[in-house]
Structure formats: C-alpha cells, structure tokens
Amino acid sequence: MKTSTVGTLTWVLIYGGLLIACVGIAVQRSAGSLGTPLLIGGGVAAAIGFSLIYVRSRMKGD
Numbered sequence: 001m002k003t004s005t006v007g008t009l010t011w012v013l014i015y016g017g018l019l020i021a022c023v024g025i026a027v028q029r030s031a032g033s034l035g036t037p038l039l040i041g042g043g044v045a046a047a048i049g050f051s052l053i054y055v056r057s058r059m060k061g062d
Helices: 003-030 035-056
Strands: none
Touching: 003 035
C-alpha cells in the first residue's frame, strides 16, 4: 500500500471516528441505547487511525 494512501486513511479514520463519537455522545444523552454503539464505534475508528500514524512512520518512502 502506498504511503499517501495510508496517510489519507489515517486522517479519515481519526476525524471520522471523533465525529461519530461526538454524535454518539449527543445521541446518548437523548436516546440512550443508540448512542453507546456510536460512541464505541467512533472510538475504535479513531484508535485505528491513531495506530496508523505509527504504521505510516515505519513505512519506507514512495
């Protein structure tokens, strides 16, 4: 996989995951049961994105 693809995927996962986690917090305050899976899913996506920063730093250049 190209380093630019990993870099793009990293930021999409981080920002998308944090956005979904924030939506999960807002929904959890009103609906309850739907907010928890959104919060967990967003947190997992953001964590994967943060781990891809390490993977990208260990890849060789293009």
